[in-house]
Amino acid sequence: MNIEAKKTELMSTFHFRHATKEFDLTRKITNEDFEFILEAGRLSPSSGGNEPWKFLVVQTPEFRKELAPHVTGAVRSLPTASHFVIILARKGLTFDSPYVVEQQTKVKKMPVHVYNSMRDAYAQFYGDLKLDTERALLDWSSKQTYLAMGNMMTAAAHINIDSCPIEGFDLDAVNELLEKKGLLGNNEFGLSVMVAFGYRSKEPVRAKTRRPMQQLVQFV
Numbered sequence: 001m002n003i004e005a006k007k008t009e010l011m012s013t014f015h016f017r018h019a020t021k022e023f024d025l026t027r028k029i030t031n032e033d034f035e036f037i038l039e040a041g042r043l044s045p046s047s048g049g050n051e052p053w054k055f056l057v058v059q060t061p062e063f064r065k066e067l068a069p070h071v072t073g074a075v076r077s078l079p080t081a082s083h084f085v086i087i088l089a090r091k092g093l094t095f096d097s098p099y100v101v102e103q104q105t106k107v108k109k110m111p112v113h114v115y116n117s118m119r120d121a122y123a124q125f126y127g128d129l130k131l132d133t134e135r136a137l138l139d140w141s142s143k144q145t146y147l148a149m150g151n152m153m154t155a156a157a158h159i160n161i162d163s164c165p166i167e168g169f170d171l172d173a174v175n176e177l178l179e180k181k182g183l184l185g186n187n188e189f190g191l192s193v194m195v196a197f198g199y200r201s202k203e204p205v206r207a208k209t210r211r212p213m214q215q216l217v218q219f220v
């Protein structure tokens with residue numbers, strides 16, 4: 001495929017994607033297609049390559065019913081979505097936390113002596129970025145999860161699957177529910193964001209609106 005055709009195809013994917021409020025209950029995403037979407041999340045970039053996310057796929061109607069009162073941004077999408085994903089962010093990713101050390105030395109295969117030689121540089125990075133409180137560290141992980149969510153939504157749209165990102169939830173209530181179900185590990189994760197996938201039940205009512213480029217971009 002030549003570059004112009006690639007550009008046209010990708011742009012049509014971006015135009016296809018819209019925040020789908022309600023999905024067609026009769027259409028389910030195949031396992032193969034959902035794996036494609038998950039793979040786009042898995043391959044997403046993250047700061048330091050730490051992959052600070054976990055994707056909980058909520059498929060049982062019972063669990064969705066328990067979530068519903070706390071997820072007011074998904075009144076119609078939660079019960080109708082083919083697949084509903086809660087994205088968790090990893091907590092406490094200091095550079096000497098066991099997870100980060102494992103990620104860097106085992107998953108990313110950085111030799112341990114190289115990792116240790118970079119401790120001062122990591123300390124400087126964390127200081128410069130003000131990653132100095134539990135909340136700041138969780139926010140930092142959460143930011144990365146939004147990249148994965150964006151890629152998953154684009155991947156879905158690319159194969160004509162709809163989606164809706166969801167921040168309309170009660171953070172404390174959902175964290176409490178997840179904790180009660182033992183889904184936050186040993187205090188390793190916190191709720192970041194949610195995303196529903198499926199097939200639209202009807203075409204969007206409004207055409208896409210965006211500010212003009214010149215209001216958003218400044219070459220300096």
Ligand SMILES: Cc1cc2nc3c(=O)[nH]c(=O)nc-3n(C[C@H](O)[C@H](O)[C@H](O)COP(=O)(O)O)c2cc1C
Binds near residue numbers: 073164169193208
């Ligand atoms: C992080 C994030 C959270 C959002 N939360 C919700 C939500 O809780 N419920 C909802 O219906 N739409 C939600 N949206 C959808 C936005 O309202 C929508 O993306 C925006 O109005 C632009 O429209 P479009 O996505 O159709 O282009 C969210 C979008 C983002 C990116």
